[in-house]
Amino acid sequence: MTTIRDIAKHVGQEVKIGGWLYNKRSSGKIQFLQLRDGTGFIQGVLVKKQVAPEIWEDAKRLTQESSVYVWGTVRSDERSATGYELDVTKLEVIQIADDYPISNKEHGIEFLMDHRHLWIRSRKQHAVLTIRAEVIRAIQNYLDTNGFSLIDPPVLTPSSCEGTTDLFHTKYFDEDAYLSQSGQLYMEAAAMAMNKVYSFGPTFRAEKSKTRRHLIEFWMIEPEMAFVEHEENLEIQEQMLTAVVKQVITNCKQELAILGRDLTKLENIEGPFPRITYDEAVAFLQKEGFPEFKWGDDFGSPHETLIANSYEKPVFITHFPTELKSFYMKPDPNRPEVCLSADLIAPEGYGEIIGSSQRIDDPILLEERYEAHDLPREAYQWYLELRKYGTVPHSGFGIGLERAVAWICGLEHVRETIPFPRMLNRMYP
Structure with a gap:
């Protein structure tokens, strides 16, 4: 057969x-x-x-x-x-199948989501999931052939890695535990043992968001690299994303055609990607339609879309305000009010697909940032100890798989990029 x-x-x-x-x-x-x-x-x-x-x-x-x-x-x-x-x-x-519920006529999205276990059999959904598998294969192929080791972080954690309250709580015997929202802190520990590492697994965010870019459960690839600083971190992201898009174009032409994807937009994806600072992004937004946007505000979907539409390639926005980002991101030594961070914004209005930064390697500064964010010391004493025993410059990034797949496929909503999406009002099937 x-x-x-x-x-x-x-x-x-x-x-x-x-x-x-x-x-x-x-x-x-x-x-x-x-x-x-x-x-x-x-x-x-x-x-x-x-x-x-x-x-x-x-x-x-x-x-x-x-x-x-x-x-x-x-x-x-x-x-x-x-x-x-x-x-x-x-x-x-x-x-002989009896009264199959999904016919070739139009069905509403809620009906199709209720029958997601059957909807994934359709030609379009099959194409999306085939491309998803190729994106995973391409990312891992790039990392595996460039010296990275796959490390699996825990799903159950004692606290948030970023100080957020948008966590799913559970009991771990007689202790409190939470579903992981990122494996990054554990990848930092692994990088000190293995040099270049990455994790690939499910992550969970309990924020009550209904936007087309959000899922409650999604998959993240999180590389972490010892002895890599901010600039090299961005270059690695460019190389990886370029390699991923090229592999998908090569191996999934038929699936992209089924989705009606404009290949010329994907064929243009090649590093180096344009870069603008947060300061430049703020000035651009104030000039082009958001005069009320001020320094220190975070970007929403309309802001990211306006910026992205000015470029044909993904664009890095770098040097965000230090207080806007997570406690572990390293402040710029020449300007401590901004940190050595970047968001990579996909073209065509798909928003942030990669978030990255150089991490703080100074143990005293990390202690100060930890205390300033009022984080529980007992839960992550081990993380602070990483800077005590052989600290080095290190950087990393996280790529949200579903957003990346939505962009590559040209899909309106991330719910079609995962076999069984978990959203604010959906946990079936």
Whole structure:
């Protein structure tokens, strides 16, 4: 048995495929079976006079999402979206599906989200999840081949890594615990042991946001690097993102075409990326439509979109106000009121996809920042000790997988970029 993904290897040969009926039409003497097997889609052509009567009748009674084994000869066909068709010689019904709820007509988004377990079978959703898998593969390929080691941080933590209250609380036997909102602090510890590391896993934010850019549970890739300072950190991000986009374009052309993605916008993604300081961003916003925006304010979606629309590539906004960012970000030695930080804003209005900074390596300064943010010392005494035993300059960044996939796919909402999204009012299915 073969798969539709590998069908090009079998032109002129008879193959067996296990799959499901995606759609069907008939001209009376020919049945056209749109088949999917989880790896791709292909049309099977069944000619009445060329098969046994019982095969023809079995094909006639197939309903949407009925499961089958199909035998047939593979042939090239330029008219096909996949470039190949299957001349069906035999089929075996596994199950006739009963009243499949998602038809080819329009359905409301809430209906589709209620049936997300079935919706992911559709051609568009299959394309999105295929690209998601390729983005993951590309990120890990870049990191794995550039000296990074994968390290797994805990999901249960004793406190917030950033001092926020937007946490999911649980009990850890007789202690309080929280679902992790970032593995970064643990990656800093790992970097002191392994030099260049990264984590890849789920993170959780309990903020009650309903925007198209937010999920309650999402996946983060968080590299951390010893002996790497701010400038080199930005260069690594440029190199990684460029490599990821190129790999997706190369390996997912068909999926991007299904989504109607404008490839010219992606083909333009190559470092170096433009950079502006927070100061420059504030001046730009005040001039271009947000006169009320003042120094020290944080950017919202409209602000990020306006900035991004001025560039055809992702743009770094650097040197944010120190008090606006997390306690561990290193102040600029030449101007302590701003820190050595950056947000990478995707083009086309997709917002921040990477947040980064050089971390504080001075143990005295970190103690001061820790106390200023009134953080629980008992929960992260170990983190403070990292600066006591062999402190070094180090930097890192975090990339939100779903936002990156939404941008690469050209999707309006991040909910389609994850198989089973968790949002403010949705935890089903």
